[in-house]
Amino acid sequence: MEVYLSENAFVGLLVSTVEVYRRECFGILLGHREADRIMVDFVVPYQSAVRKFQEVHMDWYRSQRVAEAVRAATRWELVGDYHSHPMYGDKKATTKLSRTDHQDFRDDGTSIIVAINDGHRRQGWGYVKGGLISGSINGYSLRLAAYHKEERKAVVRVPLVCPYAVGFMAKTKGPSPVEVRPE
Numbered sequence: 001m002e003v004y005l006s007e008n009a010f011v012g013l014l015v016s017t018v019e020v021y022r023r024e025c026f027g028i029l030l031g032h033r034e035a036d037r038i039m040v041d042f043v044v045p046y047q048s049a050v051r052k053f054q055e056v057h058m059d060w061y062r063s064q065r066v067a068e069a070v071r072a073a074t075r076w077e078l079v080g081d082y083h084s085h086p087m088y089g090d091k092k093a094t095t096k097l098s099r100t101d102h103q104d105f106r107d108d109g110t111s112i113i114v115a116i117n118d119g120h121r122r123q124g125w126g127y128v129k130g131g132l133i134s135g136s137i138n139g140y141s142l143r144l145a146a147y148h149k150e151e152r153k154a155v156v157r158v159p160l161v162c163p164y165a166v167g168f169m170a171k172t173k174g175p176s177p178v179e180v181r182p183e
């Protein structure tokens with residue numbers, strides 16, 4: 001099993017994570033399932049996540065409503081969820097699942113964890129050992145990991161694949177601004 005991220009999904013995860021830093025973001029993964037991989041085409045951040053100390057908990061009924069709206073409105077399926085692990089004080093964030101993450105993991109579920117830390121140097125994006133993806137953007141250092149749970153089996157980390165992310169280097173400067181005047 002592996003989890004494949006589209007360009008849209010990759011950018012969505014970065015933006016969602018950076019937006020609420022140093023708080024946690026939470027959202028859903030939309031895409032489709034193939035025999036031995038899960039394709040993530042889009043991510044949708046939840047606006048209603050209740051942020052408790054270091055953990056995000058979702059109201060189950062809200063999740064159901066979102067899932068139903070997705071089914072009714074798109075050809076995509078709800079294939080999993082994601083949340084970020086932000087740096088807390090001086091404590092570095094990791095992509096490891098917390099005890100609550102383990103408890104909340106559903107059978108046949110897939111989760112992406114994005115660890116975000118203050119970064120000091122600009123770092124290109126690429127795969128790191130263990131099937132993770134890491135890199136930096138706007139002074140933050142990010143690391144993404146995917147987890148999956150087969151029915152009645154233990155949660156395992158699965159490779160995260162994103163050809164778009166590899167070699168991705170965040171821009172530091174846009175084009176020069178052009179002055180505009182009223183006509």
Ligand SMILES: [Zn+2]
Pocket residue numbers: 083084085097098101113
């Ligand atoms: Zn977590």
